[in-house]
Amino acid sequence: MTLGDLKYCSFCANSLVLKIFDGKKRHYCSNCKRFTFLNPKLVSIGLIVQSEKLLLVKRNLEPGKGEWAIPGGYVDQGEIVENALIREIFEETGFHTNVLGLIGIYSQLNESVVVAAYGAKLIGGTKNENSPEVQAVEFFSFNDLPTLAFPRDKDIIADWKRWLINYKK
Template sequence: MEVRYCLSCGHQLEIRNIGGENRKACPSCSYVFWGNYSIGVGALILKDEKILLVRRSQNPGKGLWTNPGGYIEQHETIEKTIIREVVEETGITAKVNGIIAIGDMPREVHNVYLVFLMDYVEGDPKPDNVEVDGAGFFNLEEMDSMNVAELTRELARIAFEQPSHGLKYNPVKMVSLPTYGLYGIQSLV
């Protein structure tokens, strides 16, 4: 969907060069449409040398086994998003250990994908029967005979290698930008 009207005052947007880019801006107020973005999250949860996978019951990816995940809500932290998505899709409680992969797909809706290594806390995998119709822990050998998405295969390989470094959330608030989170490279061991 193309944005044509100001989301603040409703006036028709015009094209202006702002910061060296042609952007849609409102001639009536200060609103600038900076773009259309989507932030997705994925979880890699290991337990007993197996990784948690779900089978998608909806498109995209219907019938494929993938790592659990979803999209952030407007007023939700990324960490809460991945914890919520895992519980919703599988009934598993897990906590964030760190970020071990970042995907970037610029297109009409610029998609950014953050993949978290998470520590299993409790629960038995149960699909929600809405977004996913299968859930369980599987080892690499079992995955060989399953219809696993290629990205998930690569992410599982990363998770099983037990990375010793990665991106980890730093909960210290930045003074100049108090609502921003900061990520930095730290040891995961």
């Protein structure tokens, strides 16, 4: 994933040009005489463990199609972030969860997606692999994790292990 791009003004459909504003190239409509600012896209993901095993999903979407990732997805505008997490995990895995707490916010230079990683707890439901977004749903031992789609997920898992120690105190 990289930064998003825009071709047309969403108000008048005029072609946008790039113009410097605040020291950065921004999308500008010469017809409306206004800039369009691109915001980060928020994704929430949940680390869920059961019987010492971590819940992962095999992605059916690019990027990382066919590889494993921590379950979660995009937060809709106006949606409570924790509710988005519960919704996405249910859609992708069939499991109901409670959110325990925030592990951290993860962002990268020149990357449009910002990830909010939460510790979560499985409270019910049954495994469902019918979501069009995933190929499979599986629990993995920590010493036998599959290849992860996103390099950041390794760091998030390490942070979550440290976070969990404090959470349990």
